Amino acid sequence: MPMKRSLLRAGGFHALAGAITLLFCVPFVWVLVVSLRQPGLAPPQQIEWLPNPAAWSNYPTIFAMLPLGNYLLNSLSVVLISVPLTRLVAAWAGYALARLPERAALILIALAVGLRMVPATSLWLPRFLLFSQASLIDTFGALIAPALMGTSPFYVLLFYWAFRRIPAEIFESGRLDGAGAFGGWARLGMPLVGPTAVTVAVLCFVHYWSDFINPLLYLKSDHNYTLAVGLRMLQQLDPTGWPLLMAAAVVMIMPVLALFVLVQKAFVGRI
Amino acid sequence: MLLPFLFGAAVLIIVPGGITLSLAFAQYDGLAPPRWVGLHNFRSLFVDPLTFIAISNTSLFVALTVPLRVLAALVLALLLHRPARGVGIYRAAVYLPTIIPGVAYALIWLWVLNPVSGPLNLVLAALGMPTPAWLAESRTALPALVAAGLFQLGESFVVLLAGLHAIPRDYYQAALIDGADRRQILRTITLPLLAPWLMLVVMRELIVSVQSSFTPALLMTGGGPYYATLFLPQLIYETAFDRFRFGDAAALTLITLLGLGLGLLLLHRAAGGWGYADET
Numbered sequence: 001m002p003m004k005r006s007l008l009r010a011g012g013f014h015a016l017a018g019a020i021t022l023l024f025c026v027p028f029v030w031v032l033v034v035s036l037r038q039p040g041l042a043p044p045q046q047i048e049w050l051p052n053p054a055a056w057s058n059y060p061t062i063f064a065m066l067p068l069g070n071y072l073l074n075s076l077s078v079v080l081i082s083v084p085l086t087r088l089v090a091a092w093a094g095y096a097l098a099r100l101p102e103r104a105a106l107i108l109i110a111l112a113v114g115l116r117m118v119p120a121t122s123l124w125l126p127r128f129l130l131f132s133q134a135s136l137i138d139t140f141g142a143l144i145a146p147a148l149m150g151t152s153p154f155y156v157l158l159f160y161w162a163f164r165r166i167p168a169e170i171f172e173s174g175r176l177d178g179a180g181a182f183g184g185w186a187r188l189g190m191p192l193v194g195p196t197a198v199t200v201a202v203l204c205f206v207h208y209w210s211d212f213i214n215p216l217l218y219l220k221s222d223h224n225y226t227l228a229v230g231l232r233m234l235q236q237l238d239p240t241g242w243p244l245l246m247a248a249a250v251v252m253i254m255p256v257l258a259l260f261v262l263v264q265k266a267f268v269g270r271i
Numbered sequence: 272m273l274l275p276f277l278f279g280a281a282v283l284i285i286v287p288g289g290i291t292l293s294l295a296f297a298q299y300d301g302l303a304p305p306r307w308v309g310l311h312n313f314r315s316l317f318v319d320p321l322t323f324i325a326i327s328n329t330s331l332f333v334a335l336t337v338p339l340r341v342l343a344a345l346v347l348a349l350l351l352h353r354p355a356r357g358v359g360i361y362r363a364a365v366y367l368p369t370i371i372p373g374v375a376y377a378l379i380w381l382w383v384l385n386p387v388s389g390p391l392n393l394v395l396a397a398l399g400m401p402t403p404a405w406l407a408e409s410r411t412a413l414p415a416l417v418a419a420g421l422f423q424l425g426e427s428f429v430v431l432l433a434g435l436h437a438i439p440r441d442y443y444q445a446a447l448i449d450g451a452d453r454r455q456i457l458r459t460i461t462l463p464l465l466a467p468w469l470m471l472v473v474m475r476e477l478i479v480s481v482q483s484s485f486t487p488a489l490l491m492t493g494g495g496p497y498y499a500t501l502f503l504p505q506l507i508y509e510t511a512f513d514r515f516r517f518g519d520a521a522a523l524t525l526i527t528l529l530g531l532g533l534g535l536l537l538l539h540r541a542a543g544g545w546g547y548a549d550e551t
Contacts, residue, residue: 013355020347021364024422028367030390031379093276108273115284119531121482121504122524125294125511126287129301149279156276181272210372212486217512228374235378235490242382249375260363260370 028253035059035247058247062234065244068251070223071230078140078226079208082147086204087197090150094159095185099171109160112153124217131218142218143211143226151207155200162196163189202263206256227252294521301515312522322523324498325506326530328413329481332502333534335417336480341473344424348431349461362432369425377490380419381406384491406492409499416487416500420480427472434468435461470542477534481527503527 036054039061062068097105127145128137136142150156166189174184190197212228219225231252234245295312299305316322351362368376383391386404395402405415438461446456462469485504488494494501503523511520 010355013350013353014357017351017358017361020350021361024364024367027379027383027390028371030383034382089275089279092272096272115280117478118284118288119478119482119528121485121507122291122528123284123287124508125517125520125524126290127283128511129290129517130282130287132301146279146283148275149283150276153280185272206370206372210374212372212374217508228372231374231378232490235381242385242388245378246382249378252372252375256370256372257367260367 031246031249031253034243035250037243039241039243055243058243059251062244062248062251066230066233066248067223068227068230068248071225071227072251074140074224075209075226075228078143078211079205081140082144082151082208083201083204085144085147086151086155087201089148090155090200091159091190091193091197092185093150093156094161095163095189096181097156097160098163098166099181105160109157112156116153120213124213128217137218138220138224140224143208143214146214151204155204158196158200159193162193166192198263202259205259209252209256291521291524294518295525296522297518299517301517305518308518312518313526316519316522316526321498321501321506322526325501325503326526328499328501329484329503329527330530332413332417332484333477333480335414336420336483337473337476339417339421340424340427340476340480341469343421344427344431344472345465345469347424347428348435349457352432352435362428365428366425368422371423373486374490376423377419377487380487381491384415384419407496409496412492412496412499416484416491419487419491420483423483427476430472430475431465431468434465437468438464470538473538474535477538478531481531 035058036056037058038053038055039058097108100108127142131137131142131145134141136145146152170188170192171184174188179187210228211226212232215226215229216232219229231248234241234248294305296307296309297305298308298311347365351358351365371379383389384405386392386402386407389405391405392402403411406412442460442464443456446460451459482504484500484502485508488500488502488505489508492500494505504527507520507523507527510516510523
């Protein structure tokens with residue numbers, strides 16, 4: 001009897017969890033379906049589960065309609081510079097924190113948490129003024145600048161937690177072998193925090209790839225636009241143009257989604 | 272090795288914070304040098320009806336978003352923290368909307384909520400339910416934005432999962448031996464031990480929700496209809512970057528921060544501490 005009850009309970013759990021999964025994922029399936037719909041047709045009167053016929057040509061069309069290739073290249077350039085830079089700065093800071101005496105580290109951690117709490121809204125305007133002083137407006141410099149501080153104090157803390165888990169004796173023996181602070185970090189520390197380094201890189205990629213507000217505030221000319229601001233142009237399309245709009249959204253989502261599927265264990269699997 | 276981080280943080284957060292603070296009391300258009308005007312910016316903001324509309328809309332948005340998101344994240348974490356086959360897939364699905372770039376997310380919802388051809392209204396019509404115009408109607412626009420944002424709760428969900436995981440198993444076993452049922456366990460063990468994590472999540476959601484209204488409102492409603500979804504971040508953005516009234520924008524920023532501080536203080540009061548049961 002208890003056996004049957006637990007089976008029933010497990011069934012209930014999977015039904016509920018499955019329904020939630022559906023609720024969270026169905027919109028994206030719809031988006032994919034709509035992105036393949038023939039553009040210019042009257043909007044559908046009921047839910048369509050399969051486009052008929054599938055208009056794969058929507059994807060080349062949006063690349064012809066907008067300088068989407070250019071936007072993609074801009075987004076990629078920003079990401080390719082800011083992700084390694086972020087990883088370097090955040091890993092250094094996290095390593096230094098982990099090697100500092102407990103008290104000093106605690107004060108700096110409190111500072112990092114405090115900095116993380118500063119709302120972004122309060123930084124828009126003064127950063128704009130600072131960037132114009134440094135003539136960074138309308139350059140990628142304005143978008144990449146946050147990487148100089150490791151993008152987010154949160155990434156520094158992630159590295160700190162990872163480096164703290166490594167026994168101090170390892171670095172002590174490294175020091176006796178003549179490794180300096182940087183040598184110890186590069187040869188002993190980094191190889192041992194691989195998963196954290198991957199997590200930070202992924203979070204950072206998603207951050208810069210999705211960044212809409214910074215390019216909106218600090219970029220002026222169309223040829224510098226990243227995908228996020230470029231996509232905004234498509235908003236003016238009328239309802240018959242929805243398939244094109246959704247195709248553009250798919251282009252933007254795909255790299256993030258692919259990365260997420262690859263490393264989702266790092267987010268939710270190991271807990 | 273800490274220097275790059277500290278230097279970057281000083282230049283990108285601490286100095287800008289100081290600039291905002293001082294600009295709030297000055298008149299500045301980006302061309303002529305800033306001029307000290309004392310409280311003049313605040314006085315002119317307080318006679319502008321848009322200020323009050325933005326403040327009350329933002330408060331309403333936050334008051335709806337924070338409890339709903341925390342509650343939803345809590346329920347999902349409680350449901351999905353048990354080790355079961357395939358639970359990783361369910362967790363990944365819950366996290367999925369959180370990683371979708373804000374612009375793409377807003378465009379998708381713009382389509383989902385389209386009154387005539389959007390899938391939501393097609394489903395509602397098929398079920399014989401009323402089909403409101405969502406974003407085009409001032410009564411439903413703000414709740415629709417809240418509902419659209421609800422699905423991006425992955426970070427709070429993961430934090431609460433970690434919190435649940437930190438509760439020692441022995442506690443549950445001891446409670447089961449004492450004959451406690453599931454509701455009693457939830458009330459007397461799970462929730463009290465989760466309290467510090469919940470507090471962290473509520474604080475984070477509070478801070479984030481104030482600014483998270485920006486991208487969806489700008490892309491989905493533009494603040495309309497009739498200012499029904501005009502929020503403080505958008506008003507700050509327009510004041511500074513469309514009208515070049517940097518002093519007013521800085522003053523508005525300061526008002527936003529004060530409101531946020533007030534919210535955190537109220538939260539602290541309401542919770543009677545920062546969530547630790549042994550704190551008095």
